[in-house]
C-alpha cells in the first residue's frame with residue numbers, strides 16, 4: 594500500500610498513457626487500413642484506367658489511317674479496274690472514281706472476302722486489311 598501511495602501519481606500517469614495509447618491505436622488502426630484500402634483501390638482503378646486507355650489506343654495505333662490516294666486507289670487499279678471502270682463496269686460496278694469506290698466499298702469487301710473477286714488470283718492480306726480499315730475509318734478521300 595505504501596508503494597501505491599508513494600507512486601500514485603506515476604500510476605495515474607501510466608494509466609493515462611495506456612488509455613491514450615489504447616485510444617490512439619483504436620483511432621489510427623482503422624485509419625491505416627482505410628488508407629491502405631484507398632491506395633489499393635486507387636491502384637486498381639489506375640490500372641483499370643490504364644488498361645482501358647491502352648485498349649482504346651492500341652487498335653487505332655494498329656490501324657493507322659489508310660489513304661485512299663496512296664493505298665486503296667492504286668490497289669484497285671492493279672487488281673480491279675481492268676474490269677470495273679467507266680466504259681466496262683462488270684456486274685454494274687465501276688471503281689474508277691472516289692465516289693464510285695465510296696458507294697461500292699462494302700460490296701467490294703464482301704466480294705473479296707467471299708473469294709469471288711478478283712476472279713483470277715487473290716489479294717494480299719495487307720490489301721484486304723487496308724480496305725477493311727479504310728471503310729471502318731469512314732472511307733476518307735485522303
Ligand code: HEC
Nearest residue numbers: 672673675676677683684686700701704705709710711712
Ligand atoms: C477479270 C475481270 C474482273 C476483275 C479483275 C475484278 N472483277 Fe469484280 N466482277 C467481274 C465480273 C464479270 C463481275 C460480275 C459477275 C460476277 O459477279 O461474277 C464482277 C462483279 C463484282 C462485284 C459485284 C458484286 C458481286 O460479287 O457480284 C463487285 C463488288 C466486284 N466485282 C468487285 C471487284 C473488286 C473489288 C475487284 C478487285 C479486287 C474486282 N471486282 C476485280 C469481273 C472482274
